[in-house]
Amino acid sequence: MEERKDSKNILVIDDSVLIRLMAKNILEAEGYNVEAAATAEEAMLKVKNRKELFDLVIVDINLPNQNGFEFIRKLKSEEKYRDIPVMILSADATAPSIRQAVEAGAVEYLIKPFKAAELVKRVVKLIGYIKEEDHYPELKELLKKEINRAKRSNVNLSLVLAQCEGKIRVEISKIAKQVKNRLRDIDTVFEIDKNTLALVLPVTGADGAVVVIKKVKGKLPGKWYFGIGTYPDNGKDEEELINFAKESLMKEISNLKQETAERKEI
Template sequence: MTESDLPKADILVIDDTPENLNLLSTMLIDRGYKVRSVTKGSTGIRGAQVMPPDLILLDVNMPQMNGYEVCEQLKADDRTRDIPIIFISALEAVNDKVKAFQAGGVDYITKPFQIEEVLARIETHLTLRRLQNQLQSKNEQLQQEIRDRQHAEEKFATIFRQSPNPIAIVTIPEGQFIEVNSSFLSISGYSLDEVIGCTIAQLHLGRDIDAFMRRLQTRTAFHNLEFELLTRSQTRKNILLSVDHIDLNGTSYALLIANDITERKRLENEFISLVSHELRTPLTSMMGSLDLLGSGQLGNLTEQGQQVLNIGIKNAERLIRLINDILDLERIRSGKITMNLRSCNLADLMTQATEEMQSMANGSNIQLITEPLSLFLTVDPDRIVQTLTNLLSNAIKFSQPNNQVWMQARSTISSICISVCDQGRGIPAHQIQTIFERFQQVDASDARQKGGTGLGLAICRNIVEQHGGRIWVESIVNQGSTFHVELPLSDETI
């Protein structure tokens, strides 16, 4: 049966006069309605209870039980209460009509009736019934959504209060605290009254606050950002910070979740420092021995021996780079390396980085294109060149022969942005947020095949953030990546 074959509605007709029943039934069936006809009020009540119709046409004058009594019983039953009932009667007195409406009827048609009038009133009340049902359904759906929301809010509130992780909710872009949990108060050392209403900057919660606030104002979520928290007692804590966005009463806020890694960081730094220094001495001696063997002063090697020696030298050099990068990164992160800031021409820094990487580009058959921008800014030139050469090195390593790598810069009123663009394999979307973390590489085999340590981008990020700037990447898999370095311009420069 198709939708067009279905009856328009199910109508129950209750009338003790067979002629009226036949007339109404024929009329309604011809107009596409399903009709059930009964001559007794009690039979009509039972039929409506067993299979509730969409509408009831009810006569007033019937033996044993009149129409008013039938209507009252139907309205008293939850199964039939909402069915619209239209009275059809020869009684024309106002009192009779009032009594019908008081019993629960929705309309009153006097006999003899006009067929078109009956049809019009039936359609009207069926439409009203459908609209009421739709409204009721929407209300029930809305009530369920409200209950679900309340349940989610209660669950969130419970997790928020009881979480062992410090959690805070702040406004965007001001970074003003509107709610924090007890774990946040415990790690920061502040009281609730001291925190609520203040901004992150006003509480001086860390030395990287400016960089963090710029990142917060981008309104992008990020996870596991290492951050040095400064407590009320000026104690420094290392935390991993994640930021997501939540909607409260139609307003977007930032949800900050921290994980205290202070002890883990201390042990990690001690281990890295110990291992790095303990490895450097024997590696230096090993490199000296390998160089001595390669010089031929201890005798000539066979061709196979020379190949083995070259492999040893290559891997020793890779280990030394790894150790140097680890120590370099830790010194920068701990503030043991002071940035020697001075006024520099950006064009000179870009040219120097390009010249240092030109040999590598030539060896990989990569065209290196640089568009120097002559503009003075206050930076540590050696560290900025280190950053640019690192970005160029990555772009060259992950480009195919005959590809191009570009480096260009543009300025705004308050900042300078340097971009390094390649046509390489790109970075998957799920790795965009973590690519600047330590030992993070797109492919685990890169360390072996490309000779990388997985620390270069982490070093770049720390250098850039030490300058009060930020670094990020835009990438499309199999099309290439563009790394952006934004550095602030000093008032003197501006």
Template sequence: MVRNSRILIVDDVVDNIRVAMNILKEENYEFSFAQNGGEALRLIFEVGESFDLILLDIMMPGLNGFEVCKKLKENPTTQEIPIIFLTAKVDVDSITQGFSMGAVDYITKPFHAAELLSRVATHLELYHSRELLLKHNINLKAKAKHEKNRLLSELEDSQKEMIFILAELMEATSDETGKHIKRVAETSALLAKYHPCLNDEDVDLLYHASPMHDIGKMTIPLEILHKPERYSEDEFSLMKKHTINAYSLLSHSDRKLIKAAAIIAHEHHEKWNGTGYPRGLKGPDIHIYGRIVALADVFDALTHKRHYKEAWKIEDAVAYVLDHRETQFDPELVDIFQEHLDEFITIAISQ
């Protein structure tokens, strides 16, 4: 049996309230009472008292029991409180109306002690059981949501790890190193951090997806990748396909990281003036991710040794970027690069 439950008794006859309280008092319930419907509603909505069950008389002056019940059932904060009608009316229409209003039971006057005790106890048990189930359901939903987020986070972490592994595998086929992809990732993230139209999610995506910018080189023959001399026209045409091949490989994924990597791999050789490849995109038609990685990749390539060239001096590489504002590079990104130059140089020389 549920103990210490709070019961509101509403009846315009004080003796009826006393009788009900005397019958129920040995069960350790807590009581409040009201002698009319208006007072009952004031206790609940103005005073803020909460109840586990309401014993509600039907025939009262002012608001009758049906009207009080209707107002309680219309309010989300009180609609679940079980209401037992107290009535001397036992005609079918009154009983039917009471149940249609949302009452859970009715008890006829004068009260029979065993009936009142049993019905009150039954509906309190049902009410508290329903509350307990609802609480458990909310807890289960919260746990399920937490577990789902944990699994998604683990999956995303695994994707990030696999991207770096694949990128380093690609770098192993050329004279570049894993340090190159790390620097490009940090430079790309830094450009995104200072870009006024990008947010923290973009910064994170660029950091973890930019290492895949040259993953398409795995599809290019090693003799071309390692060729120290200048490419022939045919060889360069073949080399340029690494952008298209990478996009074909990555673009079917629905994962945001892989989708970002597909865009970057496809567009990081496009140029602001439209003379880049593979599609000759121009200006803002190039995705901002592609524009960012284009600058990051070129600056890092210039400042580090490759099999076909020596490393440039930092000041020469910086001058190249600034000189190619609005031709090769997005002018807004070049301005960000220049404004925070010390931070970009730190990345370039730190590894």
């Protein structure tokens, strides 16, 4: 496994508000520092005005005024950015576009629409992990056992990922206890990291998971987002179930933030 780093800075350039929000939320949840720009011109200003280099630049091809290929060539003309990796994020999957991206200086190409797990996988490949302890390995072990039980009994199992926006003033362990007090004895509340909880709900389908969220949501301090994955509909093993719940969580975060941004514009 690659060595984890203390901090990494990423610049995401896309004229779609939704794509910018999704990419930013997905990568920030993994511990990366992310800035976003809607145009190549805005992105270049961020590059030139920033003292510390971005460790990775993710850019769409079809940008207003100046396309992604032109931006990459301008970026690579800056000596300090010649060795900084660039990844294309585009709906254009044609061979000519991919070839042109490589010729311009891109080293990775991800097709839209994309899954959160795939984006993170590409980013990790290019710039490594972030140093942040989490407990996903332990969650996988727990889910593996619960999925085996659900399979034998031919019942559902739901995983809920709950993530708080920003820093929590209360210790996550205390919040976990509060949540557990509102659940059944067979349910498990698992601390993933300093602002994320996992709720493992045996014999519970997606509708039941929604009921659980409504039950605990009002008791949590701060603003929380939720993602649901249900066995066997959304995943046949623990890896698939976690990835689906992560995708669901990131979609909720992006959708709610986009709605907030649209209301502000109105």
